[in-house]
Amino acid sequence: MKMFRLAAAFALLACAATMPSHAADAPVVSGNARFTVLTPRVIRMEYAPDGKFEDAPSLVFATRGSAPDAKSTVTREKGWLVIRTDLLTLRYKEGSGAFTAGNLGIASKKTRPAIDWHPGLEETGNLGGTARTLDQVDGDRHASDNSLLDLGDGILSRGGWHLVDDTGSFVFGNEKLPWVHRRACKDCTDQTFFGYGHDYTAALGDFAEVAGREPLPPRYAFGYWWSRYWNYSDDELRDLVGHFQRYGIPLDVLVIDMDWHRTDGLSWVHPKTDVNGQTMGWTGYTWNRSLFPEPGRLLHWLGEQGLKTTLNLHPASGILPHEDAYKDFMAALKADPAKPLPFEAADPVYMAAYFKTVLDPLNAMGVTFWWLDWQQFKESKAMPGLSNTWWLNHVFYTHMQEEGGKRALIYHRWGGLGNHRYQVGFSGDSIISWASLAFQPRFTATASNVLYGYWSHDLGGHTFRDESDPATRRIDPELYIRWMQFGAWSPIMRTHTTKNPNLTKEPWRFAPAEFDALRATVLTRYTFLPYTYTMGRKAYDTGVSLVRPMYYAWPDAGEAYKADGEYMFGDDLLVSPVTAAGDANGFAAHATWLPAGHWFDTADGAVVKGGRTVEGRYRLDEVPVFARAGAIVPTNTDPTLSVSHDRGARTLRVYPGGNGKAELYEDAGDDETYRGNAFARTALSTEWSKRMLRLRIAPRTGSYPGMPTSRRWSVDVVASAMPASVAVDGVALARSDEAKPGTWRLTGKDLTLHVTLPEHGYDKAQVVEVTWPANAPDVNGLVGEMRDVRAAVAWLKAHWQDVNGVPDDVSLAAQADLLIDYRPERFAEEVAAFRRRYAALDKTLAQGGVPADMRAAFKARLGH
Template sequence: MAESCCNKACIVQGEKYRFSVLTPFMMRMEYSETGVFEDLQTQTVLNREFPVPEYTVTQSDDRLEIETEAFHMIYDKKKFSEEGLFIDVKYDFTNYGGRWYFGAKTYSFPPREHNLKGTMRTLDRADGEVELEYGLMDKSGRTFFDDSKSFVFNEENMPSKRKHEEIDVYYLAYGRDYFACLRDFYKLSGAVPLLPRYALGNWWSRYWKYSEESYIELLTEFEKRNIPFSVAVMDMDWHIVDVPMESGGGWTGYTWNNDLFPNPERFLSWLHEHNYHVTLNVHPASGIRNFEKMYKDMAEYLGINPDSKKTIEFDMTNKEFVEAYFKFAHHPHENAGVDFWWIDWQQGNNGGASGIDPLWMLNYFHFKDMEKRGRRGLILSRYGGLGSHRYPIGFSGDTIVTWKSLEFQPYFTATASNVGYTWWSHDIGGHMNGYKDNELALRWYQFGVFSPINRLHSSSNPFCGKEPWNYPEPYCSDMEKILRFRHALIPYMYTLNYRCHCEHIPVIIPMYYYYPFEEKAYSYKNQYFLGSEMLVCPVTTKIDEDSQKSGEECFIPAGIWTDIFTGDVYNGGKNGKSQILCRNLQSIPVLGRAGAIIPLASECGSNDIINPKKVDVVICPGASNTFVMYEDSGDGFDYEKGEYALTEFVLDWNEDKAKISIDVSGDLSVIPRNRKYRFILRGFARGIRFENADNAKYDIKTNTWTVTCNCDGASELGIFADNEENNLVYNGENVNDKIYDFLLQAQMDNNDKRSIYRLFTSGEDKNVIMSNIMSMKLNDKVTAAIMEYLL
């Protein structure tokens, strides 16, 4: 890789120090006793060439000051120290002032109590919450990361230890503009790649000794049930595993087990014919041993006598080994139909004499090798540290099957965006141990569908399989339904994928990115945005026996929010509010913001994830909005030549009328001709008339209009209020029906049910009804469920 030098106009340098003012909010600070500084790209930093910002420099023999619009640095021109280097940030969000001291043990270096955390290498064996590493976002408005120990890329693009020691720290002072901080970090560290489209569907995975016959039988059963999958994962038993320990054991392997897969090419061909993409699990630490199919050719290539039967040692710091590793151990499998690799490195971060983490090198070389072969890079591997966002997807490891594990994962997944790592993949349903709980499994499925990657997985315990038919009704049907919904989401998810790559907006977004000065946005840690349109509140607690619902306390921000499943409308008012959202087994709270526009594939039972012929557009009421759906071929790099299409959906909103318009531009060859659109108007009032609609039907249970019209890629649908309130938004007109349905299912005293229903049908003011309900001293969860119909 080439050097990544900063613009000279950004640099303030002395004999042993160098400061690079990259933006008004970000500065690199280096100190070297030898006066030699690092200009090569590092593990974390690829680009230091930013436009020259405005800043001032004031200095004397023993003092240097650098000031921008965001910070003021003072330095004594000696070795960096707490006493000699500090920075005042020009805003104050804490009780301790805005001063940051280099190396201090309070308010700067650990402990950093205002830091919003990042992620960690793995959740292996985690049962609930674990401590996370520090992130780039901090409520205090300033933070830093230390790049001093990261390796560099030498002139041959090989990871290499730094040739000299220095202090190399980046100071960030972005206040609470978390989007800006992440955007500039991506510019510094490199963009998140555009994932292939197939990665965004459902993945089937299990640690299980499948054969060709049993795996095909399994997938055929999914197809019969109209349950779509886009990725078929083969855990380690695809290769020879019965290897004596004196030969290194059976974890590492590159040769198909022909007892289970007598004709691998036939098997891979069947998978591709049925629209599955394939990944194989590898544990590469034991190298290439003499029983492997490719051993002889690889040994000769590396100058090793094959007759010696000497193991070819794993060494990703050796350029010749890296070349042979791909040429002989991986490319033949890829030529036969393997799409990408699950790199299951579990041997720690000891890189031997090089001192470089082997996991990082595996991630880097595998990703780049795919790109060299004309395909978008994709791996499944563990997190290797800051900068790992360039090599997705993350495999979070072997978690324990408990409610505590599920409860931690939404927070863990969203918080990883604080280090730019937005593509985590969990073992949905949990990996091992724990217990069988039908409700837990379903709730994990639901979270998985609203996660960046939805990969079902489990251990080889015969009682841990995640097949929906392993669960009784209604769990089985609900699992199947939510898996179909994931494939319906692909048009939306693929647009988020593109936005992340080009606009540097993470796919999954913590609440406080949008509401940085709202304290409750930090308090409700399990809520997150999936893209710009949906606020997700996963259910991580068991159903209450009385109410037959789970209740999750959530923060509803200011304005109107509509549940995309139930059609219920919530009003956060001017300042937002806390509210318990109660849901039965069939759904979790997923709230569309005011004016949300969510494109879905309307036919999603097939494994095929191509750009759909029919698109459902979910529209939520309350505000004007624009959403541009992105589409291309789904793989490769033709999009870089402009071969992509943009479909712009515009909602022009007023209280009593609205207009939805569609405009398609770009390369129309990548989308189906004569595409059909259907509008799903969720949370709208019943009294509405339409202009340019062919057909319109209203579902009173979900407050939803389903409208079809002839759309030729540049059409409009007019929507007009036709009710006494002259309002388009659902206003609780059928609340009595909803409370009746709830009470019918609730497991509680029948006389209490009757009393509650009489209150709702009495015509009394809502406040009177609420007061009477509170006085009944019902189960807290029952009360919360009832209040949801009144608030």
């Protein structure tokens, strides 16, 4: 029972920590009505016919005490109770009974749009929340009947307000009921009003304040997860991990699906049922020793490789007599072994025995966290109305917190509002189709409207819509690569598929160019992991998730609501995944709406003007990602290293176009102390002038266990001309062809200036200054132009045969990046030469005898 006393105590303490003092912001009682100002934008409204109000935290509002800035004034005006905050005015006709449109209203003229609400007013323009699962969903529609997937309501609405009706909900217990129970008053009203106008981020911050924060997953969870529904054996998993290592593909989480345990009774033809009336075989807790003769030794070996392991659970059948743990489980409950017990998550005694005798021993063996795949029946049998999914998520997550030592993480289905406190979400078995891929960016971003910021999808899709046709059972490499690219820029990057021998997604099983694209995609994930983790912390602090819709930052732009195929990935990166097949030339046409301002196109290396929709054509290995002009993005210096092997070297990627500010957040990575003050931040800033860049890395603030005392920083200035000088703390650095401490170099292929700083203590600032010569050429868009010519010439050589070969100037244009590398002192001259050759490509090809149709095809392969 200790676990559950702690769980209840944790919830109550979290609530008590923010309960209002007996001051002006205390609850206001008027007869049988009570009003509590929780923030300037949030008011709780209760009506209890017996005058007895509910103070215990509910499943949704676990921490709903008033925030420090929840100040208000209370007056009585001609029979009306009037409560005013900085933004809202509530009026209630005293003594008038239960809430109606005639006796209660909330208004504001300070918000945009203005608010004039009363009970019963229909909310229009709600921006949606999320759904329990994408099982058998094709695009945004159910495959069974073509009906739209309902994303429900989120906290945000274009109307500027939202009402959460918590009436009749379950609440966490007290000393007499240390668990969960229904409210004592069945006829009470309990509603929480959010009024925010278009200040969406403030509304999300308020929801985090009153409903609990969005936890930061362990750092390893931001790495790559490998998962496949397959009856893997011990030796196959060892081979699989060896291949990842051999091909230089980092991996942090290994998911072992349900075949880790015995599946006795599971049959598609003649299924058996258990005492719960559930199909047997899905639930299991006893290792399949034919596949895993010594599971402890395998789990130990996986840990030595730096991998975290999760196992699949389907809990609904409970613990049955064939399980190894059955005897101990029944003994812990003092139950008759001859009478198996139905599964019941709402029974604290049952769950205590379940963890102690069944799951904790598996954790001790080496299981890192659990995958709650399905809970079978919708509600608890003991407490009708209590969602099994919701409650199991809470119990599993809280148990891991109480065990201590490691940061809590579960991997589960969405259970409803309030489940944002238990990451990570499993979105289920989506249909393999371009439509499904096209829908997932919107689905993922929209879930941020309920703070559910960590969806994990079956990248590449789970199963085909029609499994009866063998022709549909093969993976389309292009679709899979595009899905993986979305996955690299999503909260969790995890591949998965159904048990089908043709659906193999290991990167090394694909053709060389496809393998290269898949490996590069995983490396991209690891390159940006420090930025991703920093933004995960920001989600915890502010309620604004890592992946968020465009209208958060641009609420008054109509285009932001229509651009649901793109999203902000953190504060500074706009991601617009390609979600449609390419043409015969290998290009996918794709449009992206860019908000007002300037953006850096990472595919073409160009600063472009926003406030418009830009059209692009993207090769299979290219992703439309735009950085805010002037952004500073902390990255991983060596992306081939997994989180467990990360040596801590960081590279600051500096984008042109304006001054910037950012930070790098760090903590121990896998404990709960980040919720207190065990973390560190490093402030970053840039100042640009016409021919100079000044980057300042501030001294680190804060501390955490195991924190290193020094680090080797690097700086990458993208879209750079050859500099005249580079200095760190006033000391000039030398140019070098290798990345040595205290040197710099410019790489021609991506025109990136790489500066490797001397190793430096965290307690002092470092300042990097770069100057460019007065005659430095404009290199805006040059990276894309050079790439296009390289690709077009490669195509021409494969399709046009001539004794004289490709014309000289065309060949040299294709090697402009190498000429820059070979002749850095001639940078300006080589850039000018390339641009002359680029402008004359068609003329040069014609003079070289290339036919008109071949020249047209050549031109079509130039991305610009």
